[in-house]
Each structure stands twice: as structure tokens, then as C-alpha cells.
Amino acid sequence: MQLSFLIHNGYAIGGTVRTTYNLAAQLAEHHDVEVVSVFRHRDTPALTPDPRIRVRHLVDLRTDSLGSDRAHPLLKRPAADFPRAEVRYARYSALTDERINAYLAGVTSDVVIGTRPGLNVHLARRTRPGPVRIGQEHLTLSAHDQELRGELEAAYPLLDGFTTTTEADARAYRAGMNLPGVPVWSMANPVPAPALPPVAGDSKWVVAAGRLAGVKRYDLLVRAFARVRAERPDWRLRIYGSGKQENKLRRLIHELGLYNHVFLMGPAHPIEAEWVKGSIAAVTSSLESFGMTIVEAMRCGLPVVSSDAPHGPAEIIDDGVNGRLVPVDAGPETFAAGLLQLINDDELRARMSAAALRSSARYDPAAIAERYESLFTSLRAARGPRPAGLLRGAVHRGRARLLGSVLAPRAAVKKGRPE
The missing domain is CATH 3.40.50.2000 (Glycogen Phosphorylase B;)
Structure with missing residues (x-):
């Protein structure tokens, strides 16, 4: 499969960046994986991605780059598609709207994964027919105000699936958001085993x-x-x-x-x-x-x-x-x-x-990637024709029932065994 991750800034340091690169590196063992960064502010990523991953950007904010977009007139115009209530809204613009939407209109991947609420909205509304669309929540539903929740509730029913990092947050989304037929899973963040031996335990x-x-x-x-x-x-x-x-x-x-x-x-x-x-x-x-x-x-x-x-x-x-x-x-x-x-x-x-x-x-990346692979495969198999708008609800519900048999919540899961 061809897999694409859409991320705010893959050249920066942060938990979402680290998690995305960890998961992408493991998936790259068996799939063609790219990370598409909306912004680029430095020559090389601060967190070195696996060499098998393609990393590219949509908007260049480097001061010394020949292709810099810092003087682009659309960069000073406010975004219309990126949700206004999203915490990063001030960073987005008419230029990011244009570049993100152009990317999603022509994306050739089998699966496209958004990594923050504003990008998930773009993903839901602007991706061309064909790819499976998956939104990720790296914060929590409770972190979003009512205005943003309303925007997400309007867009997220167009997604094929949605993931949270904890089962507690997955339950919050299932109970608190009207997402007809959109299956919601908890997928823990992958953390690789360290290269160093474990602690001796005798330091103070x-x-x-x-x-x-x-x-x-x-x-x-x-x-x-x-x-x-x-x-x-x-x-x-x-x-x-x-x-x-x-x-x-x-x-x-x-x-x-x-x-x-x-x-x-x-x-x-x-x-x-x-x-x-x-x-x-x-x-x-x-x-x-x-x-x-x-x-x-x-x-x-x-x-x-x-x-x-x-x-x-x-x-x-x-x-x-x-x-x-x-x-x-x-x-x-x-x-x-x-x-x-x-x-x-x-x-x-x-x-x-x-x-x-x-x-x-x-939490080893191999275990988390295996669950994502099952999710990708099942969503692709369960899709069928894509009716327009909210008429897709019946298809979503049928897909959710099928996925329930493949990735059923594990009632006995406890203490971080991600559902």
C-alpha cells in the first residue's frame, strides 16, 4: 500500500512528529510511506526520519531558500478551509489552504492520515475520491472548545475512520460526538526500544x-x-x-x-x-x-x-x-x-x-503498526461505493459492523493495552 501522513511541521520537534516518524518507519518495512509536512522552516528535520520514508513539504518558510514562500501574497491572507477555532489557526493562511487542497486533490496514496484537527477537516472535505481517509487525535476531545467541536462534527462524518491515543478518549468521542457510522479506535503511540541497556536501578x-x-x-x-x-x-x-x-x-x-x-x-x-x-x-x-x-x-x-x-x-x-x-x-x-x-x-x-x-x-512500533495495517486493510475492503454527503451514513454503519468483527474492542484490555 501507499500511505501518506499529513502533518503540521515534520521539521520541528514535538510528540506528534516523533510519533508519526516512529509509526511511519515501522510501516515502511512493508509499504510505500511518505510524510507530507505543511510547513518547512529548516533544511533537515530536527528528528531524523527513517531513510525509507519520503518527506516533503507544501509551504517553505526558510529565509535562505530559493523556493521560499515567505513573500507569497497568499501567506498574509487568512485561511478559509482550516478551522478558525483550531489552536494553530494563526499559522495557516490562504496559501496553506491552496497547497493542502491541491495536494489532497491529486494524492495517489491508498490511505491518507491526518494528524491534527484542522488537517483532518481538510482531509475529510478535500481529498479526491478513492483514498481511505483516517483522522488522528493526538490531544483529547476535552481539549477542544465547543466552536471547534462543532466544526469537527460537521466534517468528521466524511472520514472513513478515526483514532485516538487512549481508550478513554475514544469513549469520549463515541459518546460525545455525532459521527454517524464513523468507527473510532484507540491506537497508542508507538515507542521504539532504546538502543541502550536498561537502567541498573542503583543510581540515586x-x-x-x-x-x-x-x-x-x-x-x-x-x-x-x-x-x-x-x-x-x-x-x-x-x-x-x-x-x-x-x-x-x-x-x-x-x-x-x-x-x-x-x-x-x-x-x-x-x-x-x-x-x-x-x-x-x-x-x-x-x-x-x-x-x-x-x-x-x-x-x-x-x-x-x-x-x-x-x-x-x-x-x-x-x-x-x-x-x-x-x-x-x-x-x-x-x-x-x-x-x-x-x-x-x-x-x-x-x-x-x-x-x-x-x-x-x-508499545513497540511493530505491534502498533500491525494494528494499523489491519485497520487499513479492513477499511479498504469494507468501503464499497461512496454516496455523497451524509447519505454515506448507511455505508459507514455497515463498514463499522464489519470492522467490529475484525478490530473488536477488547473488553479485557486494561492498563494501556490499546483497544
Whole structure:
């Protein structure tokens, strides 16, 4: 099959970019795969894609490129097709409308996959007849306001299928959106096995990684670690990442006298080399659409102490087996208690480390790609003629019933075994 991924900016760094390249690389073992980036702002992608993947762009924002579109007059005119309520709307324009729609009108792939809401709307409405159209949600339904939900509800019935990263979000879409006949599945993000050996578990470091943003609640983690230091001053914390909260966190570290125990390390890529220096990973987010860093840490053998935030952590962590879940509204004392339970019990930490390695193998790209391949094949087989507009609902419902027998939700699936 020929497969195309349509992505916002495949030359940048981000969870969706990393996930897309991981999945595309695995699919490229058996299929012809391309990643089409709406924007290009640098000569080479920041995350190196597999050489078997073709990467191309639609709009060139490089300043020193002969083909740069930075002076194109349509770049200054607002987008009409990209949803106005989408968080990235300001980045899109009449030029992106023109280029995306031209690409979709002539695409030759068997399957086209959109990777964010605004691109899924383009995909649903502008793709020529023929290719299977699949929209992906890399955030959550709850992250979208009512205006955007209305736009998605108007366009998404024209898709052939839709995926979320967690079963919790898939249930939200099934219950909260009117998508007649459009099957919705949870497809976890693929995370490759690290090239490095797993952690030894004897270092006295807690490691955290991610954007230094309010939603990550690193201030809670720093305050919790002040309580860890009071009991176990031999342990330390490294936080990897960059963002708007950096100065605020530095001030907090100084105010709490933690400058010899908590370290802001800046961004690191690849992050695996930093995970394996620790013995415990910490996640304090108030919202996780999936929990990529949780899986990355577990694939390195780290048990994870995480807030039980919607939606991902509870589908990945089996509390007390491969990590600990702390109530999302808990204070520093409760989170510190979760860390100290593993810090103070070497045997428990070793057991959880081994369990983390075993359970995280289900997120291997080969396993996730196999499920996507089944989805592609089944959708293509179930299609039949495509009536116009909402009259397609009957065809969608028949296709959904057929797919239910092929990719039926697994009622027994628990703790991150993606449905």
C-alpha cells in the first residue's frame, strides 16, 4: 500500500512528529510511506526520519531558500478551509489552504492520515475520491472548545475512520460526538526500544522530562522533592526540557534551597541516554493525552510515579506493579510519599523496574503498526461505493459492523493495552 501522513511541521520537534516518524518507519518495512509536512522552516528535520520514508513539504518558510514562500501574497491572507477555532489557526493562511487542497486533490496514496484537527477537516472535505481517509487525535476531545467541536462534527462524518491515543478518549468521542457510522479506535503511540541497556536501578536520581509548561506542574514536583530531600538528602532530581516556566522554576528551586538537589537540565535529544541515568521517573501533569514520556521511561526500565491525570497514565501504569499513580489533585506531600515508597525500598523498585520493561513492550512500533495495517486493510475492503454527503451514513454503519468483527474492542484490555 501507499500511505501518506499529513502533518503540521515534520521539521520541528514535538510528540506528534516523533510519533508519526516512529509509526511511519515501522510501516515502511512493508509499504510505500511518505510524510507530507505543511510547513518547512529548516533544511533537515530536527528528528531524523527513517531513510525509507519520503518527506516533503507544501509551504517553505526558510529565509535562505530559493523556493521560499515567505513573500507569497497568499501567506498574509487568512485561511478559509482550516478551522478558525483550531489552536494553530494563526499559522495557516490562504496559501496553506491552496497547497493542502491541491495536494489532497491529486494524492495517489491508498490511505491518507491526518494528524491534527484542522488537517483532518481538510482531509475529510478535500481529498479526491478513492483514498481511505483516517483522522488522528493526538490531544483529547476535552481539549477542544465547543466552536471547534462543532466544526469537527460537521466534517468528521466524511472520514472513513478515526483514532485516538487512549481508550478513554475514544469513549469520549463515541459518546460525545455525532459521527454517524464513523468507527473510532484507540491506537497508542508507538515507542521504539532504546538502543541502550536498561537502567541498573542503583543510581540515586529521579528523572522527569517534558515541556516546562504549566500543565506539567513541575512546581508541584519541585515542592514534592523538598520533602524527599528532608528524608533522603542523598537523592536528587533532574528535569529535562525547556519552556516558559523555566525562570519561575529556577526561582522556586532557589527559594526552597534545592539548588544542590534539583537541576533544570534543558532539552535533551535523544532522551534515552538521560532516562537510563536515573532509577525513578516522575510525571506530575494535570493532563496527559497519552503519556509518551511515561512509556519512554518504562522502556528504559524506570518505574514511573505519575499523577493519575486524564487520559493516559492509568492506561499505561498498573498501580503498584510497574509504577505508582498519585491522585491528580494531590499536594506535594502525597506525591513525595509516592516517590519515597520507591526510594526507600530497593527490592520494590527492582520489581517495578522489571515489570515496567515487560509491560512497555506492548508499545513497540511493530505491534502498533500491525494494528494499523489491519485497520487499513479492513477499511479498504469494507468501503464499497461512496454516496455523497451524509447519505454515506448507511455505508459507514455497515463498514463499522464489519470492522467490529475484525478490530473488536477488547473488553479485557486494561492498563494501556490499546483497544
